[in-house]
Amino acid sequence: MSVQGFSSRTDRMLDRADAVCLRRGSRLTDLRRQVLGLVLEAGRPVGAYDLLDKLRTGHKTAAPPTVYRALDFLLEEGLVHKVERLSAFVGCLHELCEEDDGCGHDHSGSHTAQFLICSGCGSATEIDDPSIHASLAAAARRAGFKPHKVTVEAEGLCSLCSAATAARPAARAHG
Structure with missing residues (x-):
């Protein structure tokens, strides 16, 4: 586990997300990174209020707009998807996995x-x-x-x- 409490796999994906953001001229702030890490660690689609509950363990003053702004950024950057049917979010493995890790995603287009x-x-x-x-x-x-x-x-x-x-x-x- 990392200092933030994420698995080493999630930490690698977060580092990749940070690099993707830098390459695009945007910034994965600590809060956005934390929200993305929580989405990735959930292992299933997770709703905004579930994320808020988890986020409040380290950020007592976190409010719904905090999570929604972070999710909007992550959606805009293509780092998460919204599963409309469930009104929940999942990490975009296409963007966050490495081409050579056997993920099975086509990274060419x-x-x-x-x-x-x-x-x-x-x-x-x-x-x-x-x-x-x-x-x-x-x-x-x-x-x-x-x-x-x-x-x-x-x-x-x-x-x-x-x-x-x-x-x-x-x-x-x-x-």
């Missing part, structure tokens, strides 16, 4: 957020499937539409929740 949201456990998995982006872009062109931002959200069950659901009837049959 623009990024379109795609999420698989589990209605069982609440997890959200960011995927990076170029065919989804290409298909949506082609449909938009045919309609004469020019999207500014694209986020695809699919709701269902993750593999663990699917397995647990499938196991329940079998357990009752044997009970």
Whole structure:
């Protein structure tokens, strides 16, 4: 754990976020870094008020505008995504992982957020499937539409929740 209480993986991602901001001429302040770290450490989509509660452990005077300003900055910089369905935030792994760490993201071009949201456990998995982006872009062109931002959200069950659901009837049959 780091001095801020984040895992070494999160610290590496925060350092990468800092470098991304510097390269773009913006600044990842200590407060923004803390909010981003909390989003990354959550391990699932996290709401602004949950972030505020966690932030108040180190910043007693933190108020909702504090968190919302930090989240607005992080959204603008592409370091987090808002999962609209859940009104919650997740770190953008496309921006924060390293190309050589086996993340599976295509770092060569623009990024379109795609999420698989589990209605069982609440997890959200960011995927990076170029065919989804290409298909949506082609449909938009045919309609004469020019999207500014694209986020695809699919709701269902993750593999663990699917397995647990499938196991329940079998357990009752044997009970």
